[in-house]
Each structure stands twice: as C-alpha cells, then as structure tokens.
Amino acid sequence: MKIHPAEKKSSGAFLRACALLSLIAFVGLAVFVILRDGGAPVIKLTPQTGAASYATEFNLTLSSGRSALKDCTITASQDGKRVVVLQKLFAEPQLTHTESFHIPREAGFKEGPLEMVIVVRNNALLSLLGRGKSSLVQNLTLDFSPPRLSITPGTHNVNQGGGAVVSYTVSKPVERTGVAVGQYFFQAYQQPGGEWQCYFAMPHLMQPSDFKPKVIATDKAGNQATQNVTVLAIPKPFKADKLNIPDEFLNSKMSQYTALYPAEKSPLDIYKRVNTELRKQNEAELFKIAQDTSPTPLWSGPFLRLPNSAGRANFGDQRDYFYQGEKIDHQTHMGVDLASVANAPVPAANTGRIVYAAFLGIYGNCVIIDHGLGLQSLYSHLDEISVTMGAQVNRGDIIGKTGTTGLAGGDHLHFGMVIGGLQVSPVEWWDDHWIKDNILAHLKK
Numbered sequence: 001m002k003i004h005p006a007e008k009k010s011s012g013a014f015l016r017a018c019a020l021l022s023l024i025a026f027v028g029l030a031v032f033v034i035l036r037d038g039g040a041p042v043i044k045l046t047p048q049t050g051a052a053s054y055a056t057e058f059n060l061t062l063s064s065g066r067s068a069l070k071d072c073t074i075t076a077s078q079d080g081k082r083v084v085v086l087q088k089l090f091a092e093p094q095l096t097h098t099e100s101f102h103i104p105r106e107a108g109f110k111e112g113p114l115e116m117v118i119v120v121r122n123n124a125l126l127s128l129l130g131r132g133k134s135s136l137v138q139n140l141t142l143d144f145s146p147p148r149l150s151i152t153p154g155t156h157n158v159n160q161g162g163g164a165v166v167s168y169t170v171s172k173p174v175e176r177t178g179v180a181v182g183q184y185f186f187q188a189y190q191q192p193g194g195e196w197q198c199y200f201a202m203p204h205l206m207q208p209s210d211f212k213p214k215v216i217a218t219d220k221a222g223n224q225a226t227q228n229v230t231v232l233a234i235p236k237p238f239k240a241d242k243l244n245i246p247d248e249f250l251n252s253k254m255s256q257y258t259a260l261y262p263a264e265k266s267p268l269d270i271y272k273r274v275n276t277e278l279r280k281q282n283e284a285e286l287f288k289i290a291q292d293t294s295p296t297p298l299w300s301g302p303f304l305r306l307p308n309s310a311g312r313a314n315f316g317d318q319r320d321y322f323y324q325g326e327k328i329d330h331q332t333h334m335g336v337d338l339a340s341v342a343n344a345p346v347p348a349a350n351t352g353r354i355v356y357a358a359f360l361g362i363y364g365n366c367v368i369i370d371h372g373l374g375l376q377s378l379y380s381h382l383d384e385i386s387v388t389m390g391a392q393v394n395r396g397d398i399i400g401k402t403g404t405t406g407l408a409g410g411d412h413l414h415f416g417m418v419i420g421g422l423q424v425s426p427v428e429w430w431d432d433h434w435i436k437d438n439i440l441a442h443l444k445k
Contacts, residue, residue, distance in 0.1 A: 016421045029070065040124075040134045041063065041120040043135075053142045054105045055221075059102065059184075060099045060252050061205070067124045069090045069094055070122050070123050072086065072087070072121075073088075076115070076117075077114070078114045083107040102239070110142070115138070116137070116138040119133070120139075142221070147170045156230065156231045158231050158233055159428065160211075161316050163200070165439050166198050166200065168325065173220065175222075176217075176218045186199060186419065186422075188215075191295075197297075199303070203422060204238065204334075204435075211231060215229060240315035241259075242319075245322065247267075249409060257274050258270060261275075282363060289421070290374050290419075291418050297371065297374070300350070302431055304347050308341075308344075312337040313333050315416075315423075315424075316366075335378065342411045343384070343402060346399055351393065352371040353369065353370045353393070354369060355376065355388055356368035363378070363406045364406075365382040365406070376422075378418070382400040383404065384400050386401075
C-alpha cells in the first residue's frame with residue numbers, strides 16, 4: 001500500500017511538531033529545575049588572617065539560595081594527617097546557617113602549613129550531576145607562639161581622670177594591641193622606628209585601687225600576650241556643684257532639640273532627655289570620632305588655653321541639677337569652661353587635623369582636632385566655626401568664636417581633651433612640666 005505524498009508530508013510535520021514540543025518541554029523542565037535549585041551554596045569564612053592557632057575561633061556562614069542545605073564537612077590536613085574538624089547534617093530544612101568552630105587541640109598538629117577544606121552540599125535536584133555542591137580551600141599557617149612584649153621601663157604617675165602614655169616593642173606582627181583599662185581598650189599605633197605607642201587614661205569614676213592597666217597584644221593566629229603597666233595611681237577630689245535650671249533657660253534653649261523628642265511637650269521634659277539620653281549619645285559619638293586619628297603624633301609642646309579667660313567650671317565637677325527646688329538629674333562635667341569676652345576668637349590648642357566641625361547635641365557648634373594616636377581636643381558651644389573637616393591647623397590658628405550654642409547658659413568655651421574617645425582632664429595638657437615628665441619621658445628609648 002502506497003502512502004500518499006500529502007499524508008507522508010503531514011506525518012513528517014506531525015513528528016517534527018512533537019519533537020519540537022518535547023524539546024520545549026525538556027528545556028522548560030531544565031530551566032525549572034535550575035531556577036528551583038538556585039545554584040550552589042555560598043561559603044564565607046572569617047577570619048582571613050592566613051594564620052591560626054587552637055585558640056582561633058573561625059566563623060562559617062553558609063547560604064543556599066532556594067535549595068535547603070544538606071550537609072557540611074570540614075577537614076584539616078598536614079603532612080598526610082587528615083582530621084575531620086566538623087561534620088554536620090542538616091535534618092531540618094534551612095537556607096542559611098552560621099557555625100563557629102576551632103581546630104581541635106587533640107588533632108596534634110604542629111606549627112607550620114595546614115590545609116583546611118570546607119565542602120557543603122544542598123538538596124539540588126541536579127546533585128547527581130555535581131550541581132548543588134561548593135568547596136573552599138583555606139591554606140593556613142599554624143602558630144602556637146604568643147608575641148613577646150617589652151615595655152619601656154619606668155613608673156607612670158597617673159591622676160584620676162588623667163592621661164598617660166606607654167611605649168613598647170612586640171616580637172612579631174600583631175592583629176591588635178593596646179592598653180586595657182577595665183572596660184576600656186586604648187589602641188596602640190606602631191611608629192616608624194618599630195616601637196608601639198599608646199595613650200591611655202584612668203577614668204574619672206574609677207577608684208585608684210582598681211586602676212590596673214595592662215598591655216595586650218594578639219597576633220594574627222589569636223595568640224595573646226599581656227603585661228602589666230607599672231603605675232602610681234593618684235586620687236583626685238572632684239568638686240560637688242548645684243545648678244538651678246530656670247524657666248528662662250528652658251524656654252530659650254530647648255527649641256533646638258524639639259525635633260529630637262517630638263513626644264515631649266514641656267521644655268523641662270525635653271531637657272531631662274537631652275541632659276541624659278542625648279548626652280550619652282554624644283559621648284558615644286566621641287569614641288567613634290576617636291577612630292579617625294593619625295598613627296603618629298601631630299602635636300608638640302604644651303596645649304594652648306583660651307587667652308585672657310577665667311575658669312568657670314572644672315573637669316570632673318559633680319553636678320546636681322535642680323528645678324524649682326527639686327533635684328531632677330546628676331551628671332559629671334567632662335571639660336573645663338573658660339569665659340572671656342563675647343565671641344572671643346578660639347585658637348587651636350595644638351597642631352592637628354580637623355575631624356569634626358558641626359553641631360553636636362549638648363555641645364552645640366563643636367570642633368574636634370585630632371593630634372594623633374587617639375589624642376584629640378574638643379571646643380564646644382561655639383557661635384561660629386571657621387574651619388572645615390579635614391583641614392590641617394597649627395597651634396594658635398583661629399578655629400571659631402565662643403558662643404552659647406548647645407546647653408551653654410552663657411557665652412563661654414567648653415574645652416575638653418579626649419584619649420581614645422574617653423574625656424580626660426585638660427589641665428594636664430596645658431602644663432609643659434607635666435608633659436615632659438609624664439609623656440615625653442616615657443617615649444625615650
């Protein structure tokens with residue numbers, strides 16, 4: 001039986017159509033599977049210092065797109081020895097996971113090169129074809145030897161609320177080093193000659209018996225060395241003061257803060273929040289600003305005091321605030337108030353770089369100059385700022401004019417000194433004798 005040419009042609013077209021539809025369906029299915037799988041897992045590992053010890057805490061972050069994580073295996077190898085560091089099976093579906101781990105001490109690895117391999121799989125439909133699997137190879141150097149510290153000899157006489165400096169050497173490169181004082185850590189900076197220098201301070205509220213500064217150095221592998229700094233902690237009495245807050249002050253001053261506390265209707269309620277909450281925020285900001293510092297000293301000689309000025313309040317004054325005979329707050333005055341003529345020109349106390357020049361909460365218009373190694377000077381309540389961010393200034397250059405911005409009750413300059421974000425007594429830095437005995441003497445080799 002002969003097939004008619006028309007029927008033959010029709011049959012061929014039908015087969016081609018079926019083949020095309022099958023191809024489209026296959027491609028569609030493949031695209032669906034690929035989109036459903038969402039790709040291979042992503043592996044992130046920190047720290048990335050290239051060195052490790054048994055104390056090093058590794059942080060592993062896994063993300064897996066659309067397919068849930070299946071398992072993770074971490075192995076460490078050295079000289080033919082292979083140890084499973086971590087093996088995890090994900091019983092519950094999850095697209096992300098974080099894990100902390102250490103190289104096990106019982107592995108018995110020695111100092112030197114080590115290879116760490118991380119393999120992660122997810123539940124991709126195409127896992128049989130190798131899809132849904134990722135690996136990360138991390139080459140490390142195991143280092144179990146802590147750095148050795150050598151502090152320049154000498155006893156540091158440190159006043160309560162005052163500053164100091166320490167110079168020392170470290171036997172190897174470090175990831176982090178400085179001086180720890182209670183909850184505070186003062187960062188050290190390596191100098192061109194190789195030694196490290198660090199300004200540190202005794203907080204004004206810390207009892208001298210509790211002042212036990214120590215140098216800490218942590219190398220890239222996480223090994224840590226500590227050494228106590230020899231100090232003579234000198235107690236300082238701080239004056240108690242009472243401040244009455246009149247309605248005239250509240251009505252004239254709180255308008256600059258109403259936008260921060262729209263829920264508060266009375267000037268007194270705004271003031272309470274400004275004097276506590278905003279003050280804490282501003283103090284926290286000083287620690288952030290302190291990170292913008294030169295690794296080498298920019299200053300020399302004693303710091304300038306506002307010319308022809310009289311002191312109106314001291315560092316560390318313990319202030320009780322009263323409104324209509326009722327105590328409403330207690331705070332510590334963290335600078336020195338200096339009064340001269342209205343709108344008196346304000347000179348830079350020493351050479352440095354402008355790291356802040358704007359309105360800063362309770363301080364009003366404020367300028368902060370960095371002098372290197374976390375040492376900074378603060379000028380607040382200014383009526384006028386005449387410098388810009390990043391500008392270099394010399395000792396005596398005019399940076400603005402005194403005023404009444406912020407919480408100032410009258411025209412004056414609130415002058416402060418800051419070490420690593422912590423406010424310290426400015427009086428020391430005006431004293432050439434103190435600087436020679438307590439700063440420069442400890443930097444001699």
